[in-house]
Amino acid sequence: MPNFNDILVLLPEFYLVAAACxxxxxxxxxxxxxxxxxxWLSIAVLLVAxxxxxxxxxxxxxxxxxxxxVRDRVAEILKVFALLCTVLVFVYARPYLADRKLFVxxxxxxAIFAVIGIMLLVSAGNLVTVYLGLELLTLSSYALVALNxxxxxxxxxxxxxxVLGALASGMLLYGMSMVYGATGTxxxxxxxxxxxxxxxxxxxxxxxxxxxxGIGFKLGVAPFHMWIPDVYQGAPxxxxxxxxxxxxxxxxxxxxxxxxxxxxxxxxxxxxxxxxLAVLSLAIGNLVAIVQSNLKRLLxxxxxxxxxxxxxxxxxxxxEGYAAAxxxxxxxxxxxxxxxGVILALARAxxxxxxxxxxxxxxxxxxxxxxxxxxxxxxxAGVPPLFGFFAKLLVLQAAIDANMxxxxxxxxxxxxxGLYYYLRVVKVMYFDKPQxxxxxxxxxxxxxxxxxxxxxxxxxVLGLCWGPLLGWCRAAFGLVSA
Amino acid sequence: MIDPNLFQLICFYAFGVVTVGAALAVITLKNSVHAxxxxxxxxxxxxxxxxxxxxxxxxxxxxxxxxxxVMVLFLFVVMMLDIKQEQVREGFIRYLPVGxxxxxxMLVEMLALIGVRAMQAIPMGANPAAAxxxxxxxxxxxxxxxxxxxxxxIAALILTVGVVAAVALTLRQRADRRHESASQQVRxxxxxxxxxxxxxxxxxxxxxxQPQQPGDQEAxx
Numbered sequence: 001m002p003n004f005n006d007i008l009v010l011l012p013e014f015y016l017v018a019a020a021c022x023x024x025x026x027x028x029x030x031x032x033x034x035x036x037x038x039x040w041l042s043i044a045v046l047l048v049a050x051x052x053x054x055x056x057x058x059x060x061x062x063x064x065x066x067x068x069x070v071r072d073r074v075a076e077i078l079k080v081f082a083l084l085c086t087v088l089v090f091v092y093a094r095p096y097l098a099d100r101k102l103f104v105x106x107x108x109x110x111a112i113f114a115v116i117g118i119m120l121l122v123s124a125g126n127l128v129t130v131y132l133g134l135e136l137l138t139l140s141s142y143a144l145v146a147l148n149x150x151x152x153x154x155x156x157x158x159x160x161x162x163v164l165g166a167l168a169s170g171m172l173l174y175g176m177s178m179v180y181g182a183t184g185t186x187x188x189x190x191x192x193x194x195x196x197x198x199x200x201x202x203x204x205x206x207x208x209x210x211x212x213x214g215i216g217f218k219l220g221v222a223p224f225h226m227w228i229p230d231v232y233q234g235a236p237x238x239x240x241x242x243x244x245x246x247x248x249x250x251x252x253x254x255x256x257x258x259x260x261x262x263x264x265x266x267x268x269x270x271x272x273x274x275x276x277l278a279v280l281s282l283a284i285g286n287l288v289a290i291v292q293s294n295l296k297r298l299l300x301x302x303x304x305x306x307x308x309x310x311x312x313x314x315x316x317x318x319x320e321g322y323a324a325a326x327x328x329x330x331x332x333x334x335x336x337x338x339x340x341g342v343i344l345a346l347a348r349a350x351x352x353x354x355x356x357x358x359x360x361x362x363x364x365x366x367x368x369x370x371x372x373x374x375x376x377x378x379x380x381a382g383v384p385p386l387f388g389f390f391a392k393l394l395v396l397q398a399a400i401d402a403n404m405x406x407x408x409x410x411x412x413x414x415x416x417x418g419l420y421y422y423l424r425v426v427k428v429m430y431f432d433k434p435q436x437x438x439x440x441x442x443x444x445x446x447x448x449x450x451x452x453x454x455x456x457x458x459x460x461v462l463g464l465c466w467g468p469l470l471g472w473c474r475a476a477f478g479l480v481s482a
Numbered sequence: 483m484i485d486p487n488l489f490q491l492i493c494f495y496a497f498g499v500v501t502v503g504a505a506l507a508v509i510t511l512k513n514s515v516h517a518x519x520x521x522x523x524x525x526x527x528x529x530x531x532x533x534x535x536x537x538x539x540x541x542x543x544x545x546x547x548x549x550x551x552v553m554v555l556f557l558f559v560v561m562m563l564d565i566k567q568e569q570v571r572e573g574f575i576r577y578l579p580v581g582x583x584x585x586x587x588m589l590v591e592m593l594a595l596i597g598v599r600a601m602q603a604i605p606m607g608a609n610p611a612a613a614x615x616x617x618x619x620x621x622x623x624x625x626x627x628x629x630x631x632x633x634x635x636i637a638a639l640i641l642t643v644g645v646v647a648a649v650a651l652t653l654r655q656r657a658d659r660r661h662e663s664a665s666q667q668v669r670x671x672x673x674x675x676x677x678x679x680x681x682x683x684x685x686x687x688x689x690x691x692q693p694q695q696p697g698d699q700e701a702x703x
Contacts, residue, residue, distance in 0.1 A: 010632075017639065021642075024646065064632075065631055065632035066628075066629050068630075068632040068633060069632060104650065106646060106647075106649070106650035109646060110643065110646060110647065110650070113639065113642070113643045113646070116639065120636060126633075128630065128633045129632065129633060129636070132633050132636040132637060132640065133636065135640055136636060136639055136640050136643060139640060139643050139644065139647065140643050140647070142647070143643070143646070143647030143650060143651060146651055147650065147651075149651060149654075
């Protein structure tokens with residue numbers, strides 16, 4: 001029977017659920033012009049949740065609700081960064097939403113519900129919790145993508161996302177049912193022991209393949225990436241920045257829980273599958289991104305290639321590799337919020353600022369914004385001394401350690417190819433003349449400007465002193481800090 | 483007399499073949515109403531397989547919820563979406579054969595099922611409900627509220643998100659919407675409703691040619 005201790009372990013999650021319901025009620029009784037209060041309350045709610053995750057909990061690993069929920073360092077770090085990314089998203093999103101009559105309470109509550117899904121997903125100790133956490137996250141995301149009802153592009157993106165997401169969930173469930181059939185347990189901890197001597201190894205492998213397809217869909221790696229460009233481009237940018245950041249941490253958490261906590265015994269089988277997915281993602285992501293003219297679409301293809309790099313860390317299948325992959329997921333979440341943040345800061349009512357040509361001559365109009373975008377682009381490209389460079393170095397190192405030198409070489413080659421399209425954005429900003437008739441103005445929102453500057457400068461700061469963050473990531477997987 | 487085990491096996495395969503066949507029909511049939519009917523058959527056959535596996539509650543829930551409620555609703559929606567009017571009118575006769583086939587297969591399945599139950603089939607595997615000395619439904623309920631409490635609560639959250647999303651995506655505050663104000667209706671006076679308009683007597687020949695003024699209709703004696 002669940003007892004009070006169980007609830008204590010889930011305190012941040014329970015708190016967020018209660019807060020989300022209260023915000024929902026508050027929104028119903030609030031006048032539209034008071035909605036600014038809801039905005040700040042939502043941010044406060046998330047910050048308190050960060051505090052509860054960090055400080056409100058005893059140290060060490062704990063399980064609750066018969067092993068359904070696992071709280072360990074991995075989950076804590078992922079939760080903290082998912083919450084912080086969502087705070088950034090809320091700050092960046094407000095002016096954009098207000099300009100487009102999308103500044104509604106549902107944006108905040110749905111995003112908070114999605115974050116609850118992320119928190120449950122990265123803490124899952126059972127296949128059932130993995131699936132339900134994922135559904136909570138994705139269902140909220142579908143609704144967020146469709147939030148702009150008057151835009152046909154947005155509706156199209158939502159339908160594509162919904163259909164493909166449902167298909168992916170079906171694949172994942174099918175794989176889970178096969179794994180259950182082969183081992184007779186849904187608990188990830190019991191799976192870890194049972195998978196090695198299952199009576200039906202072929203059935204288990206069959207299930208594993210379907211589960212990897214499901215994970216691939218959620219990470220957005222090739223060849224399961226078809227939804228990413230359309231959804232990134234079609235969704236309101238304020239929603240794209242959310243989908244591109246915190247859920248990536250969740251996808252890493254899900255892959256870690258399913259593949260390591262659950263099916264770690266089958267590492268020799270899934271290592272090669274992930275390696276193939278990684279190579280395909282690196283190739284498709286980087287090569288197709290070169291021909292894009294829409295910045296949101298370009299960043300979508302860049303996501304595909306970045307998830308390929310994340311897989312390089314997972315391919316290692318050891319604590320070093322997981323630490324590298326988690327470091328990569330965190331770095332990607334921060335970089336992508338910064339890049340989309342600049343788009344949000346330049347967008348106005350009736351002007352999306354999402355074509356690369358819209359950025360022509362940004363340096364003459366707003367040198368600071370151009371500089372922040374430069375930091376984000378260089379970091380995404382992996383130019384030293386920025387954050388992205390070190391994250392890439394770690395995952396390439398992890399691939400070499402796993403005796404997959406060829407994979408590391410492929411990763412390095414595609415990093416150089418990828419440099420082209422990131423640098424093209426920088427070139428357009430600094431060396432091209434501003435377009436006639438395009439009026440580039442930065443949003444006047446003070447919190448947006450400050451947070452965006454902080455976010456982008458953090459990429460530089462963390463690129464110079466990555467030690468503490470890497471130390472946390474390594475310690476989470478039981479490694480002594482380097 | 484057939485061996486009960488063998489009979490159960492035969493039934494399982496028969497239900498399985500019907501399930502897969504009907505599922506194939508769902509995605510291959512061109513007529514969407516036929517496809518929905520085939521989906522009903524798929525659900526029903528699946529419920530039969532679940533009954534064979536002694537999962538009575540799930541089987542009943544599948545029939546009551548999906549066949550009884552969701553699919554009927556689905557059928558209504560599909561029939562309403564049909565654009566060609568003549569198809570809808572002659573629908574009953576055209577869908578009748580398929581409907582009869584579906585009903586017949588269901589009937590045969592039910593009879594076979596009753597036969598299996600009568601023959602005291604041996605359980606296929608370890609049945610935790612039987613081991614605990616409870617009925618399937620009671621055992622499911624107990625498991626749901628103890629061991630699977632957290633997933634159960636998360637499922638409730640997912641439903642909440644569904645409600646929020648449905649409201650956020652469909653509730654529109656349209657300016658041109660005609661809506662009633664109950665308080666205004668209650669406080670209305672007879673004077674506001676009826677307006678007496680004095681007008682000259684009309685020539686009978688000219689009345690048809692004159693366009694009617696909106697709002698004057700109720701004022702006419």
